[in-house]
Amino acid sequence: MENTGCGLLTKRVFTGSGFIGLKGICAVKLDGKRRAPDPGLLQIRSRGDERHAVRSRFSGGRGIPFIKGYRLFPFELSVSFQDAAEMDIQNKLDLYYNDELVCDVNYSLFARREGTFHNTRVVKRDGRSMYFRQSATNRLWFVVRQQNFYDSFAQRLRVAAANMLAKIQGESDLILMYEKESSRYEESASVLFERLVDEGYQNVWYILPADHPVIPSLDEKYRQRLIAKNSFRHLLYFFRCTRFVGTETVDHAMQLRAANRHIMTKTQSRDLTHVFLQHGVMYMVSMDADLRVGFISRKVKKYRAVVSSEAEAMHFMLLGGFSREELYITGLAKFDRSFREPDSDLIMIMPTWRRWETNQARKDFTQTGYYRMLEKIVSAVPQELRSRIVIKPHPLMQSMMEGADTELSRYLRPDMTHDEVLRRCRLLITDYSSIAYDAFYRGANVIFYWEEMEACMRHYGGAHLMINEYNIFGDVCRSEEELAEVFDRNYSGPQKDLDIRRYRRIVSWHDGRNTERIIECMKKDQII
Numbered sequence: 001m002e003n004t005g006c007g008l009l010t011k012r013v014f015t016g017s018g019f020i021g022l023k024g025i026c027a028v029k030l031d032g033k034r035r036a037p038d039p040g041l042l043q044i045r046s047r048g049d050e051r052h053a054v055r056s057r058f059s060g061g062r063g064i065p066f067i068k069g070y071r072l073f074p075f076e077l078s079v080s081f082q083d084a085a086e087m088d089i090q091n092k093l094d095l096y097y098n099d100e101l102v103c104d105v106n107y108s109l110f111a112r113r114e115g116t117f118h119n120t121r122v123v124k125r126d127g128r129s130m131y132f133r134q135s136a137t138n139r140l141w142f143v144v145r146q147q148n149f150y151d152s153f154a155q156r157l158r159v160a161a162a163n164m165l166a167k168i169q170g171e172s173d174l175i176l177m178y179e180k181e182s183s184r185y186e187e188s189a190s191v192l193f194e195r196l197v198d199e200g201y202q203n204v205w206y207i208l209p210a211d212h213p214v215i216p217s218l219d220e221k222y223r224q225r226l227i228a229k230n231s232f233r234h235l236l237y238f239f240r241c242t243r244f245v246g247t248e249t250v251d252h253a254m255q256l257r258a259a260n261r262h263i264m265t266k267t268q269s270r271d272l273t274h275v276f277l278q279h280g281v282m283y284m285v286s287m288d289a290d291l292r293v294g295f296i297s298r299k300v301k302k303y304r305a306v307v308s309s310e311a312e313a314m315h316f317m318l319l320g321g322f323s324r325e326e327l328y329i330t331g332l333a334k335f336d337r338s339f340r341e342p343d344s345d346l347i348m349i350m351p352t353w354r355r356w357e358t359n360q361a362r363k364d365f366t367q368t369g370y371y372r373m374l375e376k377i378v379s380a381v382p383q384e385l386r387s388r389i390v391i392k393p394h395p396l397m398q399s400m401m402e403g404a405d406t407e408l409s410r411y412l413r414p415d416m417t418h419d420e421v422l423r424r425c426r427l428l429i430t431d432y433s434s435i436a437y438d439a440f441y442r443g444a445n446v447i448f449y450w451e452e453m454e455a456c457m458r459h460y461g462g463a464h465l466m467i468n469e470y471n472i473f474g475d476v477c478r479s480e481e482e483l484a485e486v487f488d489r490n491y492s493g494p495q496k497d498l499d500i501r502r503y504r505r506i507v508s509w510h511d512g513r514n515t516e517r518i519i520e521c522m523k524k525d526q527i528i
Contacts, residue, residue, distance in 0.1 A: 003029070003031055004029055004030050004031060004095075004102050004103045005027070005028070005029040005070065005103060005106075006026065006027065006028050006029075006095040006102075006103050006104070006105045006106060007027050007105070007106035007107075007108060007110070007111075008024055008025070008026055008027075008105070008107060008108060008109060008140065009024065009025040009026065009027050009072065009109050010024035010105065011024040011107075011120065011132070012022070012024055012120075013120040013121045013123065013131070013132065015123055016078070016079050018080055018082070019078045019079060019080045019081060020078065020079055020084065020123045020130050020253070020280060021076060021077060021078035021079075022076070022077050022078075022082070022120065023074075023075065023077075024074075024075065024076075024129050025072050025073070025074060025075070026044075026058070026072070026073050026075040026105075027066055027070040027071070027072055028042065028063070028070065028071055028073060029068070029069045029070045029071070029074075030096065030097060030102065030513045031078055036062040036063060036071060037062075037063065037071065037073075037097060038062075039058035039059055039060055039061070039062075039063065039073050039163075040058070041097050041098045042056075042058040042073065042075075042095070042096070042097055043056050043058075043075050043095070043096040043097075043099075044056040044075070044093050044095060044096070044105055044213055044494070045093070045094060045096055046087070046093055046094075046142065046379055047092055047101065047453075048092040049087070049091070051083065051086075053079055053080070053083035053084070053086070053087055054077055054078075054079050054091070054093065054142065055077060056075060056076065056077035056078075056465060057075070057076050058073045058074070058075050059073065059074050059075075060072070060073045060074050060197070063454055064428065069282050070109075071402070077093075079130075079142065081125050081126070081130075084128070084130055084144045084359075084362055085126070085128065085144070085359050085362065086359050086360055086363060087142075087144050087359055088144070088355065088356045088358065088359065089143065089144060089145050089355060089359070090141055090143055090246050090355075091141060091142040091143070091258070091359050092104075092139060092140075092141050093105050093139075093140045093141065093142055096462065104140075105139065105140040105141065105427050106138050106140065107132075107133070107134035107135070107138050107139065107140045108134065108138060111134070113139040114220070118133070118134045118261065119131050119132065119133035119134065119143075119259050120132045120133070120140070121262070122151055122259050124151065126145055127146060127147055128144060128145065128146060128147065129143070129144075129145055129146070129147045129148065129151050129259065130142070130143065130144050131143055131259055133259070135409060136268065140357075143257065143259070144359060145257050145358075146362075148255055148256075148257065148258060148371055149230055149234045149255060150255050150258060150259075150260050150263065151259060154462050156260060158232065158235060159260055159262050159263060159280070159283040159288060160262060162232060162235035162236045162238075162239055163235075163239050163262040163266075165236060166236055166239030166240045167239075169242075170240070171237075171240055171242050171404040172203075172237070172240040172241065172242075173203050173243075174203045174204075174205055174237060174240065174241055174243070175201075175203055175204045175205070175241070175243045175244075175245055175527075175528070176205055176206075176207060176227075176237060176238065176243070176244050176245070176253055177189045177190075177192070177193045177205065177206045177207070177244075177245045177246060178205060178206065178207045178244075178245075178246040178247075178248070178252055178253045179246060179247045179248065179252070179279070180247065180248050180252060180279060181248075182208065182209075182229045182234075182252060182253060182254070182255055183208070183209055183212070183229065184221040185206075185208055185212060185214045185289075185417050186214075186334075186417050186418060187247045187277075187279055188247050188277040188278065188279070188306070188332050188333035188334040189206070189245065189246050189247050189277055189333075190206070191333040191334050191336060191515055191525050192277065192333045192515055192518060192519070193206045193222070193225070194222055194241075195333075195515050195516075195519065196519070196528065197222055197225055198221075199519075203227055203528060204245075204528075205224060205227050205237060206222075206225055206227065207226075207227050207229055207253060208226050208228070208229060209226070209228070209229045209230075209235060210228040210229070211230070226334060234503070235254075235256075235385055238253060238266065239262075239266060241253075241300075242271055242272055242273060243272070243274075243275075243527060244272060244273070244274050244275070245274075245275040245277065245527075246275075246276070246277060247276075247277045247278060247279040248276075248279060249267075249276075249363070250272065251267050251269045253267075254266075254267065256337030260476050269300070270300060270301060271300075271301055272300040272301060272302075273300065273301055273302040273303075273306075273527055274302070274303050274304070275304045275306070275328075275469045275522065275527060276303070276304065276305040276306065277306050277332070277333060277518070278305070278306050278332055279434070280332075280368060280433070280434025280435060280437060280438065281308050281312065281434050281437040281506065281507060282307075282310075282312065282315070282316075282434065283308075283311065283312045283315055283437075283462075283466045283467065283506050284432050284433070284434055284436070284465065284466060284467060285352075285432055285457075285460055285463050285465060285466070286315075286319050286463050286464050286465070286466055287315060287316060287319040287320035288319045288320070288355070288463070291451040293411045302420050302525065302527070303326055304326055304327070304328055304521070304522075304527075305322065305326060305327055305328070306327075306328045306330055306331075306332060306333075306518060307327050307328065307329055307330075308329075308331050308437075308506065308507045308508060308509060309329070309505065309506055309507060309508040309509075310329065310333060310508070311505055312506060313327050313329050313435070315466055320450045328518055328521040330509065330514050330517035330518050330521060331507070331508070331509030331514035331517065332514055333514050334438075334513050335438075335507075335509070335510075335512075335514055336512050336513070336514050337443055338422070338438065338441055338442050339423065339442060340422070340423055340424070340425065340442035340443050340444065341424050343424075343425050343438070344424045344425055344426045344428075344443075345388055345424065345426050345428065346388050346389075346421060346423050346424045346425050346426060347378050347381060347385065347388050347389045347390070347396050347425075347427050347429070348390050348392060348425045348427070348428045348429070348439065348444075349374065349378070349389060349390070349391045349392070349411075349428075349430075349434075349493065350391070350392040350393070350418075350428065350429075350430050350433055350435050350456065351370065351373060351374070351377075351393070351430055351431045351432075351433060351449070352430070352431055352432045352433045352456075353370070353393075353394035353396075353397070354368070354369065354370050354456065354459065355459075356459045357369060357370055358396065361396060361397060361400065362396075362400075365397060365400045365401070365404075366404075366406065368397075370393075370394075370397060372430070373396070373449070373452070374391060374408055375395070375407075375408065375452065376451070376480040376483075377429050377449060377480075377483065378391075378407075378408060378411065379480060380480045380481075380484040381487065382487065382488075383520050385491070386411075388414065389411045390411060390412075390413045390421050390515055391408060391411040391412055392413075392418060392421060392435075393412075398414065402414060418435070418438075422435075422438055422442055422444075423442070424438055425444045425492050426444055426445070426491060427444060427445050427446075427447065427487075427491045428440075428444050428445070428446045428447070429446075429447045429449060430438075430446065430447075430448065430449070431448065431449050431450060431453075431456070432453075432456070432465065436448070436473075436474070437503075437506070437507055439509060440473055440474070440495070440499075440503055441503075441510075442519070443495065444495075445474060445490040445491070445493070445494075445495055446473065446474035446490075447474055447475050447476075447477060447487070447490050448467075448472065448474055448475070448476045448477070448484065449477050449483060450476055450477070450478055451477075451478050451479055453465070467506075469516065470502075471502045471505065471506065472499075472502065473492070473499040473500070473503040473506075474499060475490060
C-alpha cells in the first residue's frame with residue numbers, strides 16, 4: 001500500500017503467566033489521510049513467522065484522528081515464552097492489515113528513520129533475555145537471546161561507573177584490538193597486534209579473557225599489552241577509546257547484542273575510527289544481505305575495510321556502498337602466517353551457522369537443518385576415512401554437541417583451534433563459509449555443499465552468492481550422493497589449475513606481506 005505509516009507513540013513491557021507483552025498507543029495511517037483502519041484487521045507480526053508466535057490486538061473503534069492523517073489506537077501484543085524459545089534471535093516486527101503486509105513498525109513515531117538505540121525493559125526467563133529494541137533505522141525488533149554478562153543489575157552499575165569515569169578522564173589515543181567476541185587470538189587482529197608491538201607502538205591493546213589458553217605461550221611483550229575481558233579496565237578503555245581495529249564489528253570489542261544504552265551509544269558513535277580486518281574473505285554471501293548490515297553500516301568518522309583483491313573491492317563498492325578510499329586492498333593479515341603440514345590428512349567439515357536456527361538449537365539441536373546437514377556430509381565420507389574427520393561447528397552447536405551422546409560428537413576436536421586443523425587439512429567441506437578461502441590458500445581442496453542454498457539465501461535476507469559456476473574454486477554438491485561421487489578425487493588429488501586461477505582472481509596476494517601493507521595504509525590514514 002502507498003502512503004502508509006506506523007509508529008509507537010507510547011510503549012510499556014509487561015509480563016503475564018508464561019508470556020512477555022508490549023502495550024501502548026500506536027499511530028497508523030493507511031493509504032492517505034481519509035481512510036480509517038478497522039482495528040480488527042490490524043496486526044503486528046514477525047515477518048516470515050508462519051506460526052504467528054507474535055499475537056496482537058488493536059482497539060479504539062476507528063481511532064482518534066492525529067497529525068498528518070494518522071489515527072491513534074491502543075494496542076497490545078504478546079509472545080509466549082515457549083514460542084519465543086523457538087524464534088530467531090532478532091525478529092523484525094511489521095504491520096499487517098487484513099493479513100497483508102503493509103509497512104514497518106517504527107519504534108518511535110517521531111524518530112523518523114534514525115534510531116538512538118533504545119530498548120525496553122529486559123525480561124529474563126530460563127537463561128534467555130527478551131526485549132523490544134530500536135534499530136539504527138528506528139524499526140521495532142523483538143530480541144530473544146541468551147543472557148549476556150552485562151544484563152544483570154550489578155554489571156549495569158559497573159558499566160555506568162566506567163562510562164562516567166571515562167567522561168571525566170576524556171578520550172585517549174589508545175587503540176583497542178580484538179577478534180570474535182573478544183575471545184579469540186588466531187586471526188588477523190592477533191597477527192597485526194604482534195607486528196605493531198614489535199615495531200614499538202605503545203598505545204595498542206588486545207582484549208582477551210584472562211584465562212585464555214594461548215596467554216602462557218605468548219612472549220612477555222605481548223602479554224603486557226593484553227586487557228582482561230570484562231575487567232573494569234576493559235570497560236574504562238572501551239569508553240575512552242576512539243580507534244577500534246578488529247576482525248568483527250565494534251560490538252565485539254565489548255558485548256555482542258548488548259541491551260545497555262551506554263554500550264550501544266558508544267558502539268554507534270560517529271566519532272570513532274574502525275579498521276575492519278575481516279575474519280575471512282567476504283566474497284561469498286553478497287554484501288546487500290540483511291544479515292550483512294553490521295559490516296556496511298559506517299556511521300563513523302573513519303571506516304576502513306581490508307579486502308584481498310580488486311574483485312572483492314568491487315563487491316564492497318557495488319553492493320556495500322563503499323568508496324575506494326575506504327578499502328585497503330592488501331590481503332588479510334592472517335594469511336601471512338598460513339601454512340599446511342606436508343603430511344596433512346584431515347577432513348575438515350565446517351558449515352556456516354544458521355542464525356535463524358539458534359533458538360531451535362537450544363531446544364533440540366539434533367532437529368535443526370544445520371545438524372542434519374552435518375549428518376549427511378559425514379555419511380558421504382568413506383567409512384575407512386571417517387577417523388580423519390574433524391567437525392568445527394558454530395560455538396553454540398559445539399557446546400551442545402560436546403555435552404550430548406550423539407553420533408557426530410566423536411568428530412569434534414575442541415582441543416584444536418581452527419588454525420591447527422587447517423594446518424593438517426587435506427579436504428574442507430563447507431557450504432558458504434569464508435573458511436573455504438583459508439583452506440584453499442594453504443593448498444587443500446574444497447567441496448561446497450549447497451543442498452539448501454536457495455532457502456538459506458532467503459533467510460540471509462535478499463542475498464545471493466558471489467561465487468558461481470564461472471569463479472567457483474571447487475566442486476559443488478547438492479546432495480549426499482553427489483558428495484560421495486566427488487569425494488575421492490578431492491581427497492586424493494591436487495588442486496586443479498582452473499580452480500587456482502579462479503581463486504587468485506579473488507585472493508590476489510600470496511607474498512606474505514599483507515600485514516606490512518595494512519600498516520602502511522594505517523600510517524597513511526594517520527590511524528597509527
